[in-house]
Amino acid sequence: MSDVVILGAGVAGHTAALHLSRLLGREHRITVVSPNSHWNWIPSNIWVGVGKMSKQDVVFPLAPIYARRHIRFIQAKAVAIRPYGDAESDRPAVDIVHTSPPEDGREERIRYDFLVNATGPNLRFGATEGLGPQHGTTVSVCTADHAVEAAGRLRGVIERCRAGEHQTLVVGMGHGTCTCEGAAFEYVFNVDNELREAGVRDLARVVYLTNESRLGDFGVGGMVFNEGGYQTTSELWTESLFRERGVEPILGAHVERVEPGTVHFETLDGTHHALDFDFAMLLPPFGGVPLAAFDRDGTEITQQLFAPSGFMKVDADYSGKPYEQWSASDWPQTYQAQGFDNIWAVGIAFAPPHQISRPLTSANGTVITPSPPRTGMPSGVMGKTVALTIADRIRRGPRAEAHRASMADMGAACVASAGANLRTGSAAAMTMMPIVPDYTRFPTGRSLDDTRGELGLAGHWVKLLLHYMFIYKAKARPGWFLIPE
Numbered sequence: 130m131s132d133v134v135i136l137g138a139g140v141a142g143h144t145a146a147l148h149l150s151r152l153l154g155r156e157h158r159i160t161v162v163s164p165n166s167h168w169n170w171i172p173s174n175i176w177v178g179v180g181k182m183s184k185q186d187v188v189f190p191l192a193p194i195y196a197r198r199h200i201r202f203i204q205a206k207a208v209a210i211r212p213y214g215d216a217e218s219d220r221p222a223v224d225i226v227h228t229s230p231p232e233d234g235r236e237e238r239i240r241y242d243f244l245v246n247a248t249g250p251n252l253r254f255g256a257t258e259g260l261g262p263q264h265g266t267t268v269s270v271c272t273a274d275h276a277v278e279a280a281g282r283l284r285g286v287i288e289r290c291r292a293g294e295h296q297t298l299v300v301g302m303g304h305g306t307c308t309c310e311g312a313a314f315e316y317v318f319n320v321d322n323e324l325r326e327a328g329v330r331d332l333a334r335v336v337y338l339t340n341e342s343r344l345g346d347f348g349v350g351g352m353v354f355n356e357g358g359y360q361t362t363s364e365l366w367t368e369s370l371f372r373e374r375g376v377e378p379i380l381g382a383h384v385e386r387v388e389p390g391t392v393h394f395e396t397l398d399g400t401h402h403a404l405d406f407d408f409a410m411l412l413p414p415f416g417g418v419p420l421a422a423f424d425r426d427g428t429e430i431t432q433q434l435f436a437p438s439g440f441m442k443v444d445a446d447y448s449g450k451p452y453e454q455w456s457a458s459d460w461p462q463t464y465q466a467q468g469f470d471n472i473w474a475v476g477i478a479f480a481p482p483h484q485i486s487r488p489l490t491s492a493n494g495t496v497i498t499p500s501p502p503r504t505g506m507p508s509g510v511m512g513k514t515v516a517l518t519i520a521d522r523i524r525r526g527p528r529a530e531a532h533r534a535s536m537a538d539m540g541a542a543c544v545a546s547a548g549a550n551l552r553t554g555s556a557a558a559m560t561m562m563p564i565v566p567d568y569t570r571f572p573t574g575r576s577l578d579d580t581r582g583e584l585g586l587a588g589h590w591v592k593l594l595l596h597y598m599f600i601y602k603a604k605a606r607p608g609w610f611l612i613p614e
């Protein structure tokens with residue numbers, strides 16, 4: 130019997146676990162280690178963050194689903210990997226610390242034959258002084274609880290507008306190296322929509338504060354669309370949305386610090402600014418979750434497995450060549466950790482080889498560039514791909530060929546809603562193929578047939594459909610595996 134251990138029960142880890150349970154049945158032991166008892170459909174946190182959905186609509190307990198799928202669930206966080214084993218045994222192991230109330234803090238070492246690191250992002254609020262819910266200055270929508278708090282604060286702003294007060298709302302990125310611009314973009318238009326529905330939009334100044342140097346960059350260097358035979362860009366398309374809704378963009382910004390009611394930031398031209406706000410939702414930069422690695426004799430080998438960002442090094446080109454020289458083939462295909470044929474990192478947990486958006490620094494040398502996004506769809510595809518590889522290696526032996534899924538071959542859809550009403554909702558729907566541009570195959574880096582942007586009610590329906598479809602899939606309801614990642 131083989132032991133497969135999956136760290137993390139988010140999009141990538143949960144997808145891997147469900148597929149492995151389908152592929153391996155009960156012959157082998159699949160264990161998921163994750164600190165939270167509940168699964169969260171993170172994209173819908175946006176709707177929780179404006180009060181359109183409750184926390185209960187976007188989370189559900191993991192234990193009953195894993196029990197039904199014969200997956201062992203350990204509510205704990207991984208803290209260290211011992212890929213060569215330890216003094217007691219040469220079987221690889223992971224050190225975990227339990228987080229469930231009765232066992233909180235208990236340390237344990239569990240053995241594995243195959244390990245999947247799907248631990249997602251470490252929300253690095255600490256990278257920016259004064260940023261984040263723990264300081265009470267800015268809110269976030271990264272977790273369902275954060276989103277509940279954001280909705281409460283937004284209600285307060287709307288009440289004050291109703292009382293005739295002018296309010297400034299700032300939504301965007303809390304650091305120059307943030308990723309996930311799509312989420313902030315979606316949230317700002319949902320906030321705009323809430324203010325309109327409340328009839329107070331004229332009393333609110335809504336600012337989108339971003340590290341993108343151009344609107345529509347989204348950390349993927351922007352997109353070129355084919356519209357009615359003409360080429361247009363995500364920049365033009367996005368700009369028109371900002372104009373139409375009266376949302377004020379501030380581009381190329383690195384948030385330096387936040388004080389109660391004031392955000393201080395530097396822009397690409399090297400100037401420093403202070404913006405007063407009544408409400409601010411600023412996303413933190415992401416890093417890898419703190420995981421150490423040790424040799425059999427206890428020597429620390431963290432640098433061998435992880436990049437300085439804390440993300441795990443996989444089969445990518447990390448030689449650090451200049452931006453102009455990178456190519457689509459630098460991106461990982463198998464997600465296998467360097468030097469190990471039984472460890473993988475999927476979803477946000479793997480270290481990207483380089484920026485997709487052109488790296489820029491301010492006149493003072495401050496890096497102000499979106500980091501590459503690893504959104505839900507590719508994270509799910511990576512989880513499934515690695516599950517297929519592990520199942521093959523268990524059934525056919527360690528030499529079985531790894532399955533491949535490069536972000537330079539994979540498409541992604543991003544549907545950014547702007548309101549959650551079935552009749553009046555709207556959304557900016559974008560599809561791109563591939564995610565990582567490949568200039569050797571496409572003159573614009575991406576297929577013009579499969580890279581599109583559309584605005585309208587239909588996109589909103591798609592977003593709502595995705596909400597129900599993915600929660601259905603994540604609950605492993607009948608036929609779940611027929612729903613694509």
Ligand SMILES: Cc1cc2nc3c(=O)[nH]c(=O)nc-3n(C[C@H](O)[C@H](O)[C@H](O)COP(=O)(O)OP(=O)(O)OC[C@H]3O[C@@H](n4cnc5c(N)ncnc54)[C@H](O)[C@@H]3O)c2cc1C
Nearest residue numbers: 137138139140141171172207248249312476477503504505
């Ligand atoms: C507000 C918001 C909106 C978004 N909207 C969209 C969208 O519309 N479309 C889209 O495609 N993407 C969207 N994304 C991005 C999407 O949520 C991520 O791409 C996706 O969740 C990444 O999957 P993951 O499995 O890598 O990480 P996660 O889903 O974050 O999962 C990580 C898992 O690891 C666990 N974990 C953490 N530390 C440890 C540890 N030490 N040991 C074990 N487990 C650990 C976590 O508890 C969690 O279960 C959005 C993101 C945000 C923040």
